[in-house]
Amino acid sequence: MSSAAPAEVQAAAVEDGSLAAIARARWEALRGGDVGFLPVLVGIVAITLFFTAKTSIFFTAVNFSNLIGQMAGTTVIAIGVVFVLLIGEIDLSVGYVSGIASVTVAEFQMAGSSHDYPGLVAIGLAIGVGAAIGLIQGSFIAFLGVPSFVVTLAGLLVAQGMIINLLGTQGVIGIQDHQVNDVANYVLTKNTGWIVAAVFTGGLALATLGGYLSRRRAGLPTGNVALAVLRVLFYGGLAFTAVAVCNHYRGVPLVGLIVLFVVVLFSYIAGRTTFGRHVYAVGGSAEAARRSGINVKLIRILCFVICSSCAALGGVIFASRLNSVDLTFGGGTILLDAISAAVIGGVSLFGGRGKVVGALYGGLIIGMISNGTDLVGSADWVKYVTTGLILLAAVTLDTLARRRQAAVGR
Amino acid sequence: MSETATATTLELRGVSKSFGSVEALRGVDFEVRDGEVMALVGDNGAGKSTLIKCIAGIYSIDDGDVYFDGKRVSIHGPKDAAKLGIEIVYQDLALCDNLDVVQNMFLGREEHDPLYRLREAPMEQRTTETLKSLAVTTIRSVRQPVATLSGGQRQSVAVARAVMWNNRVVFLDEPTAALGVAQTRQVLDLVKRLAEQGLAVVLVSHNLIDVFEVANRITVLRLGRNVGVYERDKTNEREIVEAITAGMPAAEASA
Numbered sequence: 143m144s145s146a147a148p149a150e151v152q153a154a155a156v157e158d159g160s161l162a163a164i165a166r167a168r169w170e171a172l173r174g175g176d177v178g179f180l181p182v183l184v185g186i187v188a189i190t191l192f193f194t195a196k197t198s199i200f201f202t203a204v205n206f207s208n209l210i211g212q213m214a215g216t217t218v219i220a221i222g223v224v225f226v227l228l229i230g231e232i233d234l235s236v237g238y239v240s241g242i243a244s245v246t247v248a249e250f251q252m253a254g255s256s257h258d259y260p261g262l263v264a265i266g267l268a269i270g271v272g273a274a275i276g277l278i279q280g281s282f283i284a285f286l287g288v289p290s291f292v293v294t295l296a297g298l299l300v301a302q303g304m305i306i307n308l309l310g311t312q313g314v315i316g317i318q319d320h321q322v323n324d325v326a327n328y329v330l331t332k333n334t335g336w337i338v339a340a341v342f343t344g345g346l347a348l349a350t351l352g353g354y355l356s357r358r359r360a361g362l363p364t365g366n367v368a369l370a371v372l373r374v375l376f377y378g379g380l381a382f383t384a385v386a387v388c389n390h391y392r393g394v395p396l397v398g399l400i401v402l403f404v405v406v407l408f409s410y411i412a413g414r415t416t417f418g419r420h421v422y423a424v425g426g427s428a429e430a431a432r433r434s435g436i437n438v439k440l441i442r443i444l445c446f447v448i449c450s451s452c453a454a455l456g457g458v459i460f461a462s463r464l465n466s467v468d469l470t471f472g473g474g475t476i477l478l479d480a481i482s483a484a485v486i487g488g489v490s491l492f493g494g495r496g497k498v499v500g501a502l503y504g505g506l507i508i509g510m511i512s513n514g515t516d517l518v519g520s521a522d523w524v525k526y527v528t529t530g531l532i533l534l535a536a537v538t539l540d541t542l543a544r545r546r547q548a549a550v551g552r
Numbered sequence: 553m554s555e556t557a558t559a560t561t562l563e564l565r566g567v568s569k570s571f572g573s574v575e576a577l578r579g580v581d582f583e584v585r586d587g588e589v590m591a592l593v594g595d596n597g598a599g600k601s602t603l604i605k606c607i608a609g610i611y612s613i614d615d616g617d618v619y620f621d622g623k624r625v626s627i628h629g630p631k632d633a634a635k636l637g638i639e640i641v642y643q644d645l646a647l648c649d650n651l652d653v654v655q656n657m658f659l660g661r662e663e664h665d666p667l668y669r670l671r672e673a674p675m676e677q678r679t680t681e682t683l684k685s686l687a688v689t690t691i692r693s694v695r696q697p698v699a700t701l702s703g704g705q706r707q708s709v710a711v712a713r714a715v716m717w718n719n720r721v722v723f724l725d726e727p728t729a730a731l732g733v734a735q736t737r738q739v740l741d742l743v744k745r746l747a748e749q750g751l752a753v754v755l756v757s758h759n760l761i762d763v764f765e766v767a768n769r770i771t772v773l774r775l776g777r778n779v780g781v782y783e784r785d786k787t788n789e790r791e792i793v794e795a796i797t798a799g800m801p802a803a804e805a806s807a
Contacts (some may be wrong), residue, residue, distance in 0.1 A: 353672075356671075356672075357673050357676075359673065360674060360676070361677065362673055362676055362677060362680075414669055415664070415668050415669055416664050416668045416670060417668065419651075419659075419670060420660075422651060425650065426648030426651055427646070427648045429644075429646065430646040430647055431648065431659070431660070433642070433646045434646070434659040434660030435630070435631065435634070435660040436660045493650075494648070494649075494651075495650050
């Protein structure tokens with residue numbers, strides 16, 4: 143335990159909000175096992191440098207636009223997985239649930255059938271089916287206490303079977319509906335792209351200002367103002383740069399905007415609402431949450447509903463991207479990529495730690511490796527081995543961070 | 553102590569609780585007043601935990617009555633206990649390690665606007681004020697995760713949480729069991745401060761040194777029965793140990 147005197151010095155230093163004090167607090171947190179997004183950012187830079195050196199195609203506007211399309215589905219699924227990991231559970235069914243949603247959206251837009259609905263309705267139905275699957279799986283886990291590993295493994299098999307059953311006779315369904323196909327293929331006009339970047343930056347600035355004002359009104363330490371401004375400028379700059387790069391080619395893909403929207407929405411839910419707080423509480427200690435009057439079962443079920451719904455949206459994106467659905471949907475590396483993305487993005491498998499935005503970073507890393515190895519023309523085994531090793535590194539880091547934190551604690 | 557003749561805050565009369573053929577509590581009387589520290593002592597299996605859980609609403613009592621401020625009440629669940637203003641700080645503290653001090657203090661009772669958006673600033677403000685009022689000064693930032701706190705600091709957070717909600721009765725289950733000397737000191741001071749603020753405090757402990765330091769009265773349980781209630785100033789450790797191990801000592805039999 144630290145003695146009283148240095149602790150008080152520290153408190154004073156944090157409250158004065160000087161950069162040195164913030165750096166020191168950050169360093170303390172780092173030593174305490176909270177590495178934040180540092181390894182992820184280092185990874186992104188390293189992978190970029192590596193592939194840029196290997197091939198001239200990697201660091202181009204065209205490839206950046208492609209990358210957005212390639213990583214979108216996996217990233218959206220990973221965002222859902224974050225919620226399940228946060229409560230210390232796992233969902234192995236996300237791959238085939240996304241496949242079910244792909245089939246559903248294709249089925250409900252099928253021209254000439256009795257259920258030839260408009261694209262948006264078909265998409266809504268697909269996400270609804272996902273939510274229903276999450277409700278069923280979550281209920282088994284929350285009410286009956288069946289381990290999520292088993293429930294979702296069973297769900298994986300059932301979903302896989304259903305895909306074969308639904309596609310059985312024709313094996314493939316083409317998608318003609320424009321709304322469905324636009325999800326992954328529409329490109330925003332260049333001006334719309336700029337507006338999106340401006341709205342994003344403005345929103346971030348307003349949120350930051352609101353937080354600052356409410357803290358000042360309450361007479362609380364407000365932190366370093368310059369740093370907050372810098373943060374807004376950094377992320378705003380990032381948004382404008384991304385739009386500029388996309389506009390250099392065809393423009394910002396709509397699917398990129400969808401991913402951004404899902405990230406912001408669920409970051410907000412996880413970080414700023416009572417529901418989000420309770421999710422973290424259940425992940426930290428379900429018993430403590432229960433004793434505090436939190437409806438743990440409801441939280442558990444809702445997390446599985448969110449997870450399966452995101453998986454369904456991911457499935458819609460996959461289907462839209464290929465303009466058709468076939469028997470391979472839901473399989474392959476979708477499941478492992480999505481879980482890896484969440485874990486690489488710093489979401490702890492032990493529950494209670496990690497951020498939604500981590501799924502975006504993790505999805506970016508997985509997407510970049512996949513994209514880069516394809517461009518370089520490496521064999522598939524290189525992709526698998528690299529992704530596997532990065533996943534192992536991420537989980538090892540998480541485990542060590544946890545041990546480190548426990549050691550600092552008492 | 554005796555001249556502060558305040559009415560009892562929480563009173564149990566003839567409370568019994570059985571689990572199958574095992575009688576965990578047999579007609580137990582128990583009381584605690586505002587502004588006093590009542591110690592609850594007894595050997596393992598004496599019924600201390602059962603008594604706490606009955607009051608917390610985790611177990612329902614088989615027989616007997618519970619009075620709060622002189623009025624008969626029935627406690628059917630944790631929510632009833634919370635509504636009366638009874639808070640229990642369990643031995644394992646029920647804190648979420650991954651959440652920070654503010655988040656733990658408001659766990660399950662977060663301040664939010666109609667859209668369920670968290671109102672962080674008022675929560676942080678109130679946490680800081682509560683900790684200050686209890687003179688908990690060793691926590692460097694209320695925004696650090698509880699995982700990084702020492703045992704004494706965690707105990708302080710758990711106790712502060714119990715106090716913050718205008719509770720009337722606070723049960724502390726073995727609050728010093730896992731603590732070192734300096735941290736035990738911190739927590740015992742905190743216990744005294746709670747009573748000074750007018751709360752009825754029940755201290756469940758094995759450690760008679762701690763009990764004699766802070767308690768005003770001592771209730772001894774043995775094999776599910778109330779052996780006796782002793783004024784701290786009119787008894788000594790030997791007498792209490794005898795009561796714990798052998799039941800009612802002859803000298804005090806009808807006192």
